[in-house]
Amino acid sequence: MKKWFSLGLVGLSSAYLAYGLRTLDILDFSGRPGAGYFPLIIGGLLLLATAVNAVLDFREARQGEMHPLQLDPATEGTAELMGVDAHGLDGGRRFPRDVLIILALLSGFIFLLPVLGALAAMIVLMLAYLFTFNQAELLTNVLYALALPAFLYWLFSIILNASLPVGPFGF
């Protein structure tokens, strides 16, 4: 995935530079640097850096396929400085599926905020989250799903006087 992320950055850098070149003036009417001058420099450097980075990451991925037990240099460097075993610093099992679930819940919550209002959307998110990751404790989940949003709503809306989204129920 790392190499594809690097490649994605190359794509975004190209888009940033191309859009800047198309829409911004590099110099103003008096020949001084215009609105696009700085973005052009940043975009150029970004494209160059991300392109080199992508090449390095693709090369590293190929080497990783050839030497699967090799640790990354950063982990080895930290371990050397601290005088501990590098393999002890390297992680264990990963949970990408749970990350995707959290992202789905998070995007659903942001989508529901203006639709249901802050309080109701918070309760929905809490219930959805707790019944996914804390299934064993039914009563705790319901109480927690009501108490935390109520507290945060009171804190932001009443104490801090922040304007939170209002739903069809008036809160």
Add this chain to the structure above:
Amino acid sequence: MLTDIFANLAFGLSIAVTPTSLLFLVIGAFVGMIVGLFPGFGPAAGIAVLIPMTLGLEPTVAIIMLAGIYYGSMYGGTITSILINTPGESATVASTLDGYPLAQKGRAGPALVMQAIASFIGGTIGVVLITALAPLLAEFAASFGPSEYFLIITLGLLLLTTMMGDNRFKGLISALIGFAIGTVGVDVMSGQQRYTFGSPELIGGVYFVAVAIGLFGIGELLHCIYNGLHLRPAKKLRLSFKSREFWPTRFDYIESRFTFFRGSIIGFVAGVLPGSGATLGSIIGYSVEKKLARDPENFGKGEMRGLVAPETANNAASAGAMVPLLSLGIPGSGATAVLLGAFMMWGLQPGPLLIVNDPGFVWGLVASMYLGNMILVALSIFAIPLFVKFLDIPYRLVVPVIVLLCVIGAFAIHASIIETWILFMAGVLGFAMKLYGYSPAAIVLALVLGGMAEETFLQSLIISNGTLDVFIERPVSLALLCILIAVVVVPICLALWRARHRMSPSG
């Protein structure tokens, strides 16, 4: 000079010692300790997430509270390092090396008390050094023109990325991404819209709070979930300070007496240098102590000096990082970048003139750090049993608190749903960056300083009629440029030399 230090501290105390300031200082320190307790939720995330909660406060009180979170997290982070071998944040990783073995030997109480005292000494020495150094640096920097400022910003970012070791190239890309995000909105010079895609919500630019909360809050959270922290059961621990075994022995104090000062100085210097910060400071503090010890073989097996050194260092470093922030307006880490953003949010103009224009704010903040350290040492010792109880809460129940605080906080500042989507995107980006070795701190730093970097760069060009001569004509600029080139060239030369050395048959 000594009289100036005391006069400034006394002035600061007259501002910080008000019931409101003290109340929010205690809240900040308390919240900071809790932030430090939970792995993956560092001071930058803590400050960013809690910025919206300071909306109704006065600027000085708000920053005093946020600074309390900043250094309070250093105290809190060590509790989990010692008790469960899990550092609350990266600056307390080195504290696990001897802290956890001490707990395994049945000396958790003395270790916790010694870390609190070490943190207090490190933090206090750091505050005294800020009081001495910050005005001197600000006075020197007052003569800086745009070219010097541009070079200092570039140097700060380069140092931040250079300290990332093998990932320095990715750090550089992170900084460039931050600059790119910073160009969104209306160009101050020409009034032309840039990268707004016709959206009126983007005319004011991408607001740093949403990006910072996303990168540090959501990004860190996703990374913790990716590593399975939400599935780990809570550790049930009990500690009582009433038992005699809870307190350190006289030998612990005598043995560590020089370590307190060595660690503090090392940490402070590391903190002042942009990019190195508390994490590297604590690791260097530990390494130096181990090298100087007559019994280095005891380190890693429950040696008190091995805990005191990183603890003094990380707290002195968090104080040291305030020097460039207060005197130059240049933050050296993610947490201080978020603090700088908060300064700007309250209309303060960071830079060398901050000390002259807002002495009450600067010295009030510094004095509050001193008071904060006193509060934290008391909290760390007498409230340890209470903080240990927080560890009973499983991480899976902490996750929704963080998510709700992040989203509601990002929305509350401008009542903008676009900012919550920016938070979401920044969260995904922050997670990927942490996973693949990029630097979210460099993004925030570049985003906060981007406007200033562009303005000073263009002003420099205008002064020298479109040429780059201004960067070599002024002595300070030239010196900064030479340092900048050295920062770029020396690591490349060293890498080439190492590669050649490795390839040679004798090497």
